[in-house]
Amino acid sequence: MAQHHHHEHEGIALADAAKTAFEKSGEQWTDMRASVFDALSGFVKPASAYDIAEAVSNAQGRRVAANSVYRILDLFVTANLARRVESVNAYVANAHPDCLHDCIFLVCDNCGQATHIDDDSLSAGVRTAARKAGFSPERPVIEVHGRCSDCE
Structure with a gap:
């Protein structure tokens, strides 16, 4: 089996790698996008946009709409910061956003x-x-x- 090997980031290094990859894709790394990525990367299982919206809402002390989170997640998938687990309509943070491949x-x-x-x-x-x-x-x-x- 031919496996693809790369460096997987964790914690602050993952957030830094995601920010760098996102900015290289021409997007801005806003506070809200950083909050959504932090929440997403904090889950150990695939998380729905509603799970992420709830986590961001709790962290910020204000309600964050799932629709806003969906838009940000779409950007993250396009920029290779997140992967969508299609069959369960949930997302995971990409531990190697600087490496584009199928998974x-x-x-x-x-x-x-x-x-x-x-x-x-x-x-x-x-x-x-x-x-x-x-x-x-x-x-x-x-x-x-x-x-x-x-x-x-």
């Missing part, structure tokens, strides 16, 4: 944990199959549902 999520149907793995050969195969079918792939989404090792 695979292993989603536990029991506890909700989503493990992100990289396998360039698998995503390349998906892209090749799509092209052979006359389709121009932009972003393969590969999610595998089952049970994680903690829940077996």
Whole structure:
């Protein structure tokens, strides 16, 4: 299995890497965007926009609308700061926002944990199959549902 290796950031280093990547994409790193990223990166499982809005609201002591969070999350996904776990309509912070690649999520149907793995050969195969079918792939989404090792 061909795996993609890179440096994964955590904590303040992750926030700094996200800010740098976001600004390189031509976007501004505002206080609200920083707050949404901090909340998102604080979750250990994929978080919905509503979960993130609640966390930001609690941190700021004022209500933050989920619609605002959705817009920011869309920007984060476009700029590679976050990944959307499509099947559960939730998001995870990208631990390596300075590295653009396809990813695979292993989603536990029991506890909700989503493990992100990289396998360039698998995503390349998906892209090749799509092209052979006359389709121009932009972003393969590969999610595998089952049970994680903690829940077996």
